[in-house]
Amino acid sequence: MENIFADRVNKVPPYIFVQISRKIAEKKAQGINVISFGIGDPDLPTPSSIIDELISSSTTPGNHRYPESEGLLSFRKEVSIWYKSRFGIEVNPENEIISLIGAKEGIGHAAFCFIDPGDIALVPDPGYPVYSIGTLFAGGHSYLMPLTENNGWLPDIDSIPPNIANKAKVIWLNYPNNPTGAIATSDYFKHVVKFAEKYNIAVLHDACYTEITYDGYKPPSFLETPGAMDIGAEFHSLSKTFNMTGWRLGMAAGNKDIIDKLLIVKSNLDSGVPAAIQEMGVKALQEPSNLIQERNTIYKNRRDLVINKLNSLGLTVDPPKASLYIWAKVPEGFTSESFSETVLEQCDVLVSPGTGYGENGAGYVRLSLTLSDKDIQTALERMSKLNI
Ligand SMILES: Cc1ncc(COP(=O)(O)O)c(C=O)c1O
Structure with missing residues (x-):
């Protein structure tokens, strides 16, 4: 061997x-x-109302068969309703949302949508390791963007050398941030959109922690940013929001070409999220705040x-x-x-x-x-x- x-x-x-x-x-x-x-x-x-939904949806024979890779339309519709009520934005459940086997799966597979051997991804350091590991698996290189106390734990995108930015295919962001707990403002996201437009880079925002907040703070979605739907997608998870890490359910929402490419990768490598788990997700997203x-x-x-x-x-x-x-x-x-x-x-x-x-x-x-x-x-x- x-x-x-x-x-x-x-x-x-x-x-x-x-x-x-x-x-x-x-x-x-x-x-x-x-x-x-x-x-x-x-x-x-996991709240008992969500578990009860699994108990009943697990007995539906249709849920015993292969799910669709893009996810149940009922789940995607609920995600769309949630985006509207939580962030005030329209995301089309037909072609701008996809179910994920947890955000981790989508983040890992997203690299295969953009990165060919030798390509560059802009990745925060410190950060959730899957951004750089996904890049490595796709044959690319991670250009590490330091997060420091001085820059407020936000990548200083203006300091990225133009020759790197020109070669980069994607920039990964994650706010609220793991591991630093830092947050990003809407103005910061606007600055990132301008940068991404200038260099033709996709913005991939990991938004797994937007619902775990303190002292009245309400994080924005990256997708609220003008122009974001043209060049970006956001990864979300029910894991932390609803104590559902064990059930493996998340979603990506955003630009329809990005979602379409993610579907191509996913439909060739996995067969989607079990339908009964997505029905738990429908119930979870309907829970009172x-x-x-x-x-x-x-x-x-x-x-x-x-x-x-x-x-x-x-x-x-x-x-x-x-x-x-x-x-x-x-x-x-x-x-x-x-x-x-x-x-x-x-x-x-x-x-x-x-x-x-x-x-x-x-x-x-x-x-x-x-x-x-x-x-x-x-x-x-x-x-x-x-x-x-
Ligand atoms: C920043 C970040 N993104 C994604 C994930 C993975 O989420 P999921 O359980 O939906 O795969 C985690 C899990 O810890 C995380 O910290």
């Missing part, structure tokens, strides 16, 4: 969390239960508890207005890895090193708010004993 595997799999960078997982396993073998602020996977259950508000109150309380503790330990944190993540600057004398290791060693608590999301995550750690209130309380008590 030597030398027969493709570069695209051999070149995937080693996963920084492998070493951490090993340490957690060692602790577990010693009977120590590590509490993890690692993965952004909601601990809260107080369901989301109540859930956000739980996250807000967790956010404030965690930030208080981190501040008392000497970490600087800008409270996020949205997303599931706390992005904290580590105390002086530490790197993101050494701080994460120290917390794991001394407190049996995992906080993710920022470098796990890209080089520019150096000096930061990410804490996800998706663990139970009880676990958070225990973790914070353990962290009080941190000796640094």
